[in-house]
Amino acid sequence: MAIKPSPTDTTLTITRTFNAKREAVFKAWTDPQALIRWFAPSDDFATSVVDVDLGVGGRYRIQMKAPDGGSHTVHGTYREVTPPTRLVFTWAWEEGSCRGEMPPEQETLVTVEFHDRGGATELILTHEYFPTVKVRDSHQEGWNGCLNRLPKAI
Numbered sequence: 001m002a003i004k005p006s007p008t009d010t011t012l013t014i015t016r017t018f019n020a021k022r023e024a025v026f027k028a029w030t031d032p033q034a035l036i037r038w039f040a041p042s043d044d045f046a047t048s049v050v051d052v053d054l055g056v057g058g059r060y061r062i063q064m065k066a067p068d069g070g071s072h073t074v075h076g077t078y079r080e081v082t083p084p085t086r087l088v089f090t091w092a093w094e095e096g097s098c099r100g101e102m103p104p105e106q107e108t109l110v111t112v113e114f115h116d117r118g119g120a121t122e123l124i125l126t127h128e129y130f131p132t133v134k135v136r137d138s139h140q141e142g143w144n145g146c147l148n149r150l151p152k153a154i
Contacts, residue, residue: 010130020154022114022121026084028153037153040064041145087112
């Protein structure tokens with residue numbers, strides 16, 4: 001499904017600083033073994049499947065198991081891979097994921113920028129083209145949970 005333009009009020013931007021070199025933070029976003037350690041909205045979830053074909057046009061797929069036993073699976077295509085400064089990829093939930101808040105297979109776009117801040121890394125995550133503010137806010141909660149866990153992998 002094609003990405004459709006959306007108003008800026010459905011764009012999510014989160015900025016965090018991590019006490020690690022940007023190469024390590026970038027690797028945590030692109031290495032399957034690192035993603036397994038942190039890519040879930042809370043410690044109650046388990047990331048069980050991570051497939052990464054890193055490169056422009058390559059695909060990824062990440063499956064998380066919820067505490068209730070349900071699966072949440074997201075996948076997409078890399079649009080830009082510029083180590084260690086930038087990642088851009090599409091984002092779509094598979095059928096049955098995301099608690100029905102976003103239509104399955106509707107693509108949104110994630111841009112992650114990695115800025116060197118004297119040995120630390122400022123990360124700017126922009127996730128855009130959500131269908132509603134409610135869906136944006138739900139993803140904000142999930143991304144904040146993930147980013148809270150990111151230091152486990154760097």
